[in-house]
Amino acid sequence: MMRELYTQVIMDHYKRPRNHGEIEGADLHEHLLNPLCGDEVTIYAVFDGDTVADVKFSGRGCSISQASASMMTERLVGKSREEVEREIGEFKGMMTGEKDFPEDDDLAALKGVIQYPSRIRCATLAWTAFQRGLEEQG
């Protein structure tokens, strides 16, 4: 049954998103719209040297897009730029079925999404926003 897509983990991140909010004067500030459905996300990140010291997100969207954004913020704090880029690439690989999901992370709960191609863009929205933010920083 597809209701399995909406696991406790996803619903928990959706109803109680981690790191939800805004950061005034953030080093990275990227807004992205999903033209398919009008959902939107804004990513804020503060760097300490090369390391992500803080990440927050705001916006509105479906359970998948919001839960995925919440999980992303937890996963990327404390990582270097290079590590963040690798994480984003790996996550996108997971969503296209090229990479395995980590067993020991909440991200594993998003595995069910890959059966629903129209929802993959919901799951990758926040990650793409972070990636664009990094690219713009150069």
Added chain:
Amino acid sequence: MYDVAEIRREFPILGREVNGRPLVYLDNAATSQKPRRVIETLTEHYERHNANIKRGVHRLAEESTAAYEDARKKAARFIGAPDSTGLIFTRGTTESVNLVAYAWGRKNLREGDEIVLTESEHHSNLVPWQLAARATGAMLRFIPIREDGTLDMDEARRLIGPKTKLVACIHASNVLATVNPVERLAEMAHEHDALMLVDGAQSAPHLPVDVQSLGCDFFAASGHKMLGPTGVGFLWGRTEILEEMDPFLGGGEMIREVHLDHSTWNDIPHKFEAGTMNVAQAIGLGAAVDYLENLGMDNVREHERRLGEYAYRRLSEIEDIVIYGPKQGRTGVLSFNLPEVHPHDLSQLLDEEGIAIRSGHHCCQPLMRRLGVAATSRASFYLYNTQEEVDAFVAAVTRAREFFGAFA
């Protein structure tokens, strides 16, 4: 006697299952399903008559040309056009509007002219005018909607004036379930010598349409939303206006005489049908029109009105639900939001039960902004939907709401 069970037997796809449940197809505003007669018409064309039309002097070309031109007559008669020379086959409503915006707009619009639209336009009756305005320096003006989704006709009277060159409006809304008073807009436009274009994508499949009593100058519709194949639709225009317009696309068949440095144009409607058209699809659309006429568009409208009102009443019983559009005079479109459940999630949960609805902005982003939402869920009914399907839909929405509410 309108017998839904008998009608349903004509639509093979309605017999299939999705996720182990009988399909409940409620995404008809996006596209309709096809009766056996339309599917068989396509097959028969390819198995027995297929040839390129108009230029061949052989039996198959004659048969294909005759069937194509016969479909043109049927489509023209279906919308009450005085004759079929003003009926141009296109790929659909979007192409039809683009044709007018390009072939009429580029020639007739000047800086300072105004095009009057509404806040509730589908992107296909908005973006072509934005392009025409940018190319000519004309301005766009927008008739606002009132809180219940109906047009503010006092504002319409104020906005339509001596600078207006064209008024373009959706006949029926794919979001709000409204039927707009386009005949009154046509009168206002004509008082100022402006033209009136009616986007009939959501009306031609569902209501009796008579372009002469609407008083419009252009009427656009899509075949696939009215039981026909994808890839075909039409534009009807007043012949005297079409004759003055420049061509839209250049190529084969739209010409009379071609020289290396210039050409002259074929008569209407052929002037606007460049290249090989979607011949089989146009013939299929003719079969769809036959089917609709046989049922009677008054009967179709009455069935959908009853079903739409029933669905509105049943869905209204759900706590906290927001349903968009007026309470009365609705079409079979039902857009709504539940505060607890995002439209995407609702669609997915309903799909699990074999129920197909739409979620998103429905190609009406400005209208979504006006309504203050990013997206809505939308169920849209057609001539083959039943009260039992409405019940299944309402029950599934109720379950989805409970499911999401459970994760407190």
